Amino acid sequence: MKIIEKIRAASADPNRVVFSFEFFPPKTEDGVDNLFERMDRMVAHNPSFCDITWGAGGTTADLTLEIANKMQNIVCVETMMHLTCTNMPVEKIDHALHTIKSNGLQNVLALRGDPPHGQDKFVQVEGGFACARDLVQHIRAKYGDYFGITIAGYPEAHPDVIESDGLATPEGYRNDLAYLKSKVDAGADLIVTQLFYDTDIFLKFVNDCRQIGITCPIVPGIMPINNYKGFIRMTGFCKTKIPADIMAALEPIKDNEEAVKAYGIHLGTEMCKKILAHGIKTLHLYTLNMEKSALAILMNLGLIEESKVSRSLPWRRPANVFRV
Ligand code: FAD
Secondary structure, three states: OOHHHHHHHHHOOOOOOEEEEEEOOOOOHHHHHHHHHHHHHHHOOOOOEEEEOOOHHHOOHHHHHHHHHHHHHHHOOOEEEEEEOOOOOHHHHHHHHHHHHHOOOOEEEEEOOOOOOOOOOOOOOOOOOOOHHHHHHHHHHHHOOOOEEEEEEOOOOOHHHEOOOOOEOHHHHHHHHHHHHHHHHOOOOEEEEEEOOOHHHHHHHHHHHHHOOOOOOEEEEEOOOOOHHHHHHHHHHHOOOOOHHHHHHHHHHOOOHHHHHHHHHHHHHHHHHHHHHOOOOEEEEEOOOOOHHHHHHHHHOOOOOHHHOOOOOOOOOOOOOOOO
């Protein structure tokens, strides 16, 4: 089923909140096994969907396909596979799309991707696409309405547009929004945002999108802070604004991992509460393949049952039923 249909169906009940979990392909076989065990436990809480990333530059293509297929057919959760244009001529794009289609997946997060390793600027590969809008257009032209297509949105504008002072110029921000609208007009039906830590920036972004006629659901991407160094690295890479009060809270506890995690859960909970209070009833959690913080936030919000949190389902490894 398309995620957009699930979200639309849920929105008929104004009190219903839906949530989803993002994972990335682990580097080792043991890591993959652990991920599926964790996923089983997390899926028991009934997320509306789960998604799996496409490694930078297409580095995890086969593994992402394999994991996506298992998520849909064995973990039995509605699955969205990320797909980027980096190093992907159209034949490879179509191989990936055919594979997930033949395994019953109906959801794709269509992305341009970052520049190939060692390059500063994104370069269109020969026979490939220049931006996510081209990929959306291709999917709609070749696969009609089969796929639900999600795209990335950037509440602070895409990092390429952000200047050395950490902000996009008003014109850069406007252009970024106009381009986002063109991705929706090309056939995308859902937006998931880049991580952010200033909830007001996200709420303004949603409002700005509505002003220019973007009507599809905009799902906030929430990344719980799990450790200080990772948080600084990720926000630096994404050029995400860190509000002063968050920095002030983290600075004295930055070497105490448990305290940082607890603060991350508190912050994530408060951010989600504010978002929900503004009538946005979909939450997307960047889990970084960890379950505790994401589940603790959902528990604090009353969205999952505490009694189910420690429930562990055995992971079964059936014969290979996939066509990769
Ligand atoms: P696009 O939407 O094509 O464009 C990015 C920006 O470039 C635009 O915001 C705009 O500022 C500018 N731009 C591009 N084309 C035009 C145009 N024609 N006119 C005007 N401006 C234009 N990366 C991975 O490698 N794997 C993943 O699985 C992955 N998942 C992600 C999931 C989410 C929710 C997000 C937010 C990001 C993810 N990324 C992932 C990172 C993403 O690949 C990078 O941010 C990349 O630099 C841009 O991809 P995009 O699809 O947003 O690009």
